[in-house]
Amino acid sequence: MRRVAAVATSALAVLALSAPLAQAAPPEETLRSEAPRDLKIGSAVWGQNELLDYDRKNPTEFQRILAAEFNSVTPENDMKWAEIHPEPGVYDFSGADAVVAFAEANNMEVRGHTLLWHSQNPQWVVDASATWTCEEARAVLEEHITTVVSRYAGQIYEWDVANEIFQDDWDTGGVRLRTEANPFLKACAEDPVALIGDAFRWADAADPEALLFLNDYNAEGINNKTDAYYALVQELLADGVPIDGFGAQGHLSLMYGFDESIQENFERFAALGLKVAITEADVRMPLGEDGEPTAEQIALQAERYDAMLVACLNVPACTSFTVWGFDDGHSWVPGVFPEGYATIMTEEFEKKPAYYALLESLTDATPGKSPRTAPGLNR
Numbered sequence: 001m002r003r004v005a006a007v008a009t010s011a012l013a014v015l016a017l018s019a020p021l022a023q024a025a026p027p028e029e030t031l032r033s034e035a036p037r038d039l040k041i042g043s044a045v046w047g048q049n050e051l052l053d054y055d056r057k058n059p060t061e062f063q064r065i066l067a068a069e070f071n072s073v074t075p076e077n078d079m080k081w082a083e084i085h086p087e088p089g090v091y092d093f094s095g096a097d098a099v100v101a102f103a104e105a106n107n108m109e110v111r112g113h114t115l116l117w118h119s120q121n122p123q124w125v126v127d128a129s130a131t132w133t134c135e136e137a138r139a140v141l142e143e144h145i146t147t148v149v150s151r152y153a154g155q156i157y158e159w160d161v162a163n164e165i166f167q168d169d170w171d172t173g174g175v176r177l178r179t180e181a182n183p184f185l186k187a188c189a190e191d192p193v194a195l196i197g198d199a200f201r202w203a204d205a206a207d208p209e210a211l212l213f214l215n216d217y218n219a220e221g222i223n224n225k226t227d228a229y230y231a232l233v234q235e236l237l238a239d240g241v242p243i244d245g246f247g248a249q250g251h252l253s254l255m256y257g258f259d260e261s262i263q264e265n266f267e268r269f270a271a272l273g274l275k276v277a278i279t280e281a282d283v284r285m286p287l288g289e290d291g292e293p294t295a296e297q298i299a300l301q302a303e304r305y306d307a308m309l310v311a312c313l314n315v316p317a318c319t320s321f322t323v324w325g326f327d328d329g330h331s332w333v334p335g336v337f338p339e340g341y342a343t344i345m346t347e348e349f350e351k352k353p354a355y356y357a358l359l360e361s362l363t364d365a366t367p368g369k370s371p372r373t374a375p376g377l378n379r
């Protein structure tokens with residue numbers, strides 16, 4: 001009897017040993033596992049839609065991939081005025097809180113987005129702004145920035161303080177501050193730069209740790225708009241404004257060419273002492289009647305994503321690379337353009353060549369192999 005018992009015990013011991021061995025298979029490589037330590041890899045997510053019911057023991061497929069692939073997350077809409085401040089004096093932090101809680105549960109960081117923008121303002125702002133004096137507009141903006149930034153102080157590493165504050169070449173009047181479309185800049189049109197500077201000061205007072213960014217689209221390469229930003233940054237810095245970074249959103253389309261001057265553009269902002277970032281990358285394209293991209297488009301998309309990442313990797317001041325949603329099921333593109341296939345995974349979370357291109361460049365840039373290894377860079 002004893003002997004039988006001994007055999008049974010050793011069989012159990014073998015089982016007990018083999019279980020952890022089976023689990024010890026090397027973890028799958030992901031974007032976040034391969035990223036250099038001084039570069040955050042992020043995705044936008046709509047907390048209100050995807051994270052409210054987060055149960056870390058039982059994540060949805062979407063949540064599992066988000067946490068596995070990324071170490072930074074940007075609330076796609078939850079921190080915008082219309083969501084977080086729907087009525088005067090009324091704040092709804094539910095979506096934003098869900099994003100921050102998800103990030104903390106998964107050892108991710110949060111990019112705040114955004115505090116001063118001409119779009120997605122609630123109706124009460126639109127209505128009130130019709131008669132605002134600059135003083136009134138300043139008071140409303142200061143109260144909002146102080147409330148939102150203080151709530152998440154210490155939990156947000158980068159804030160897009162001012163978003164899309166310049167018009168484009170093709171807008172009436174060309175590249176200039178949006179003193180018509182942006183209700184706050186409109187009320188303070190006599191000195192919009194003073195208001196922008198104060199927006200950064202209010203954010204800095206509420207969270208001195210966060211890096212404070214300007215952010216815009218069509219701002220990847222050197223062009224009229226980024227020239228205007230370059231001049232504005234110098235003006236703000238000369239005024240002692242606590243501005244830390246310049247973000248290029250990176251919304252590209254294969255309908256247009258690709259501006260190769262992105263690295264050079266990043267370098268000139270870095271030379272002013274700023275951090276830079278790709279904040280909202282996606283690469284959309286017109287699709288055939290079957291709704292599918294061609295093999296050529298798929299390959300070109302991978303090249304464009306990779307070119308943005310490589311520019312960021314090559315400039316040590318580039319702190320974060322964020323995609324604006326990681327799968328086509330959560331992309332803003334189809335609702336707005338007759339284009340699609342803009343993200344790095346299909347609706348079924350199948351990884352596209354663009355995903356693998358990013359993974360490969362991150363792997364190549366692992367500390368020890370890339371220009372990002374300059375002493376002191378890797379936190």
Ligand code: 9MR
Pocket residue numbers: 076077119120163217249280332
């Ligand atoms: O992806 C966002 C989409 O869900 C919203 O409906 C839209 C409203 O304007 O904003 C989208 O995000 C924008 C971002 O906040 C700023 N840069 C452009 C992005 C795409 O429009």
